[in-house]
Amino acid sequence: MRFAAVESTDPEFIIDVEGVTKRFGDRTVVNQISMQVRRGEIYGFLGPNGSGKTTFIRMLCGLLTPDAGQGRVLNYNILTESAEIKKHVGYMTQRFSYYEDLSIAENLDFVARMYGVPNRREAVDKSLERLGLTERRRQLAGQLSGGWKQRLALAACLIHEPKLLLLDEPTAGVDPKARRDFWEEIHSLAARGLTVLITTHYMDEAERCHRLAYIAYGSLLTHGAVADVVRAAGLTTWAVTGDNLYPLAEKLRGLPGIDEVVAFGNTLHISGRNAAQLQASITPFMGGAYRWEPIASGLEDVFISLMETAKDNFA
């Protein structure tokens, strides 16, 4: 039995791919991406819109064939065994992709049949219960609000008890409370051994991942645990507090050593990779009504800086 064999080998890496590349025409959408994700890990996959995240995920679950590269997902070859991969992967698409003219229970039932879930009825009931959808089982999916649709989608991609969850921007357009509940659920699933690859644009969500990778223009720019990623970026950041910061920001932008100036309400974050140059550039502005202090760089500072650098490299 193939299933048993996979269980017993217990590969350390649930996702282990190398040099994965996808081109559409002469545009390289995913360029030589390698990635290793361990069992039970929540792996954040970040990057600007159009950076190739969705394409990469589609290649992992066999929806697209890579033009180059190789590797294994759940110990199945991504090039030749996509049918096996599909059986054990739960894929939640960016856009709600269940049937709006079917009820919640009917959608779950359809998915359960598609995956040949044993004891289907029971599985559907259990899934409804776990996600708190039992009361709404007869409601049409099309009538649900964003948050409930997302819960349904999660329930649907969990119904066949996958070993790997691929979540493509699952929390886009979902309110903070629902987002928090969602992440609770993800963590509890991961604790039970499920591996999760999740794309997001929210920094607070990125920080909830065990490890993460950042991709821009199809290339992987950095990866590792949050702290490692921040440290590796080697970014120095200063915060300026005060009133009427806009003219100051205008003056600072473009000075040597200053990579980015970002406004956060009454605070400006100024960061750069060359600490000495940055220091030299901001010294003339210190004093006066503004309060300056060095702060730890955040993930967002790191990512924006990475993207700027990448733009220079790929433009």
Place this chain on the structure above:
Amino acid sequence: MKRHPFSPRRFWAMVVKEFIQMRRDRVTFGMMIGIPLLQLILFGFAINSDPKHLPTAVLSADQGIFSRSLLFALKNSDYFRFVSEVNSEAEAQKLLDGGEVQFVVNIPENFSRKLMRGERPTVLLEADATDPVATGNAISAITTLISSAMDRDLKGNLQRLKATPGPVDLRLHRKYNPEGITRFNIVPGLMGVVLTMTMVMITALAVTRERERGTMENLLATPARPFEVMLGKIVPYILVGYIQITLILLAAKLLFQVPIVGNPVLLYAVALVFITANLSVGITFSTLGQNQLQAVQMAFFFFLPSLLLSGFMFPFRGMPDWAQAIGSVLPLTHFLRIVRGILLKGNGLIDILPHLWPLAAFMAVALTIGVKRYRQTLD
């Protein structure tokens, strides 16, 4: 309240936007140009409600001068095209049943001799009258044709025979639809038309709808194989097709009093091939179209020639060769012959085989393309 006058600028913005969208949707634009063009060509060139050169078999037991000039006159009239000479009534019957000939001209023994004796010999014209329109003009022309042909040969003392009631007793035998009732032909034909329209339309939306609503990606992420998806989308509509057939058969019998001569079970069995063929066409369109509108337009693009070139609206044999060639590819053409054959002529399986295999071939091709196209939808 503030006045809110008509703004030419806003109106123009709307016009410009519509044109940009029209330009983006090439298929829709193509159809807007293509459909009128298609209609123009079909109605203008292909359709002819005065069909000529109708295939005719001759069963002649007389070699005399009068029978020869009679046949010559028929041939010259352009209405009749002699395709075979048969030696027995049974043979003639088979040709008519199979729809291979439209008419059989039956000239009895001693025709010429009897004619000269003034005995008014009988000429029997058997017509396949399932479609009264197809035979109507030929039949009305034949009486004049015969008397003018005979006139030429009736010289000297034979001239007296020209007087009424004429030298020949022409007997017309309208087979399958003796009273020439148009609805006997139309109602069974409608079965094919209704099935074509609904089956192609419904499934044309099947895959594009999944794509438009984004459910396609999910479907592809499941372990489902393309053939499973296709078949799963086709089978429910086969059932719908059978409901339609049953309704039309009941209406034909009870409402329109169409005689049902053949075996309805055979019809149900054959209909499976026809329905599946149409559903496969729909599925193929559905994988070609980018959105539901395009898919529906393609379905219409298929439906139009089916309606006009199949022999449903206008006699098939009245069309020029190129139109008949196109018509022969369309499933509706063959299904019409089968339905009319079974219901009106009492055709059995052997009789309809020549029309069944093109239908099956069409189905196989359409289904293959559909499944092949579905495979490529994401990559």
